[in-house]
Amino acid sequence: MHEWALAEGVIKTAIEKAKEHGIKKINEIDLKIGEMQDIEMDIFKFALDELMKEYDMEAKVNIKIQKTRLRCNVCNHEWSFDEFKLSDEEKEFVHFLPESIFSYARCPKCGSQYFEIVEGRGVWIEAIRGNDD
Amino acid sequence: MIDARISVIGDRLKNVKRVIAVSSGKGGVGKSMVSTTVALALAKKYRVGLLDLDFYGPSTHLILNANEKPVEKNGILPPTIANIKFMSIVYFTEENPAPLKGKDIINAIIELLAITIWDELDFLIIDMPPGMGEEVMAIIKFMKNAEFIVVTTPSILSWETVKKLLIFLKENKCNVLGVIENMVMEKSIENEIKKVSKYLGKVEFDENIEHCIGKPSKLLESKFGKGIEKIVFYILQ
Numbered sequence: 586m587h588e589w590a591l592a593e594g595v596i597k598t599a600i601e602k603a604k605e606h607g608i609k610k611i612n613e614i615d616l617k618i619g620e621m622q623d624i625e626m627d628i629f630k631f632a633l634d635e636l637m638k639e640y641d642m643e644a645k646v647n648i649k650i651q652k653t654r655l656r657c658n659v660c661n662h663e664w665s666f667d668e669f670k671l672s673d674e675e676k677e678f679v680h681f682l683p684e685s686i687f688s689y690a691r692c693p694k695c696g697s698q699y700f701e702i703v704e705g706r707g708v709w710i711e712a713i714r715g716n717d718d
Numbered sequence: 719m720i721d722a723r724i725s726v727i728g729d730r731l732k733n734v735k736r737v738i739a740v741s742s743g744k745g746g747v748g749k750s751m752v753s754t755t756v757a758l759a760l761a762k763k764y765r766v767g768l769l770d771l772d773f774y775g776p777s778t779h780l781i782l783n784a785n786e787k788p789v790e791k792n793g794i795l796p797p798t799i800a801n802i803k804f805m806s807i808v809y810f811t812e813e814n815p816a817p818l819k820g821k822d823i824i825n826a827i828i829e830l831l832a833i834t835i836w837d838e839l840d841f842l843i844i845d846m847p848p849g850m851g852e853e854v855m856a857i858i859k860f861m862k863n864a865e866f867i868v869v870t871t872p873s874i875l876s877w878e879t880v881k882k883l884l885i886f887l888k889e890n891k892c893n894v895l896g897v898i899e900n901m902v903m904e905k906s907i908e909n910e911i912k913k914v915s916k917y918l919g920k921v922e923f924d925e926n927i928e929h930c931i932g933k934p935s936k937l938l939e940s941k942f943g944k945g946i947e948k949i950v951f952y953i954l955q
Contacts, residue, residue, distance in 0.1 A: 590726065590793040590833045597725040678810040684826040688814035698817050708722040
């Protein structure tokens with residue numbers, strides 16, 4: 586996912602959820618980002634700052650990158666994203682659409698394309714902290 | 719944990735007036751040709767987008783001869799081809815197979831809907847895969863205003879399956895615009911279709927259609943294209 590689109594998703598979701606839970610001022614957001622999203626952290630943080638200004642917010646965003654874990658459904662082998670030898674172009678495709686990994690990668694042990702992403706994709710808000718006044 | 723991508727989907731589509739998903743229970747009924755030609759016909763007068771969600775068998779890029787690539791700008795800007803804003807998984811998988819499974823399909827749809835900047839559109843046409851898989855569920859879940867056009871051929875093999883899709887869409891309170899009967903030769907099942915759904919019209923089998931693939935203007939001028947253009951009238955009501 587593109588960094589700006591991602592940051593927009595984070596801010597809008599946080600505002601929406603804060604409203605639902607009666608939080609008037611968001612102080613902190615805990616984020617978990619899958620390694621496969623391959624986020625350019627500088628651009629992402631800049632986008633978050635700019636969007637927070639736009640929405641009159643001032644929250645601390647704690648970012649945790651979740652390592653990728655893949656599992657082969659044929660031989661049960663588990664491996665990590667950095668074991669793939671993808672070209673720069675393929676990495677770029679995976680950055681935009683992580684599921685495109687299924688077009689370029691194979692199980693390093695048995696060569697199967699029938700594997701799954703156990704962890705390491707998506708953008709998740711784990712917690713939002715703030716006050717109600 | 720909350721998926722941070724979901725909230726932006728509504729925003730990405732807020733300036734899209736109508737979303738029309740072209741579906742069929744069965745493969746090989748000409749769904750992609752119909753969806754692309756509906757988009758081309760509408761694009762003569764309206765602002766139109768075309769999203770190919772047939773991940774296993776994307777083909778609308780071939781029909782449009784889509785060589786231009788999307789551009790990254792605060793998301794992904796779809797290229798404009800034959801006056802249509804166009805997005806497909808092939809921009810990320812190229813000509814390779816995309817063996818996505820259940821939750822991968824949903825994730826890929828969420829991602830595409832969250833990153834694609836359609837801007838203002840009168841119509842977003844979606845080319846759906848055959849069947850009632852994750853893609854249909856995702857449209858029902860994330861695009862609540864979507865309307866469905868269902869395509870069948872006069873063959874009983876096609877119609878029997880398409881009927882099941884129509885029942886499913888009805889039970890799930892989806893807005894079905896009606897059925898297009900495609901590839902009609904001698905026998906039409908118009909009366910059968912009318913018992914179940916609104917009949918949008920028939921399109922005769924066009925033996926020259928293969929020559930129009932990759933040539934959008936020729937496609938619109940074909941017997942098939944003219945047949946679809948007539949039917950587009952129903953969409954505008």
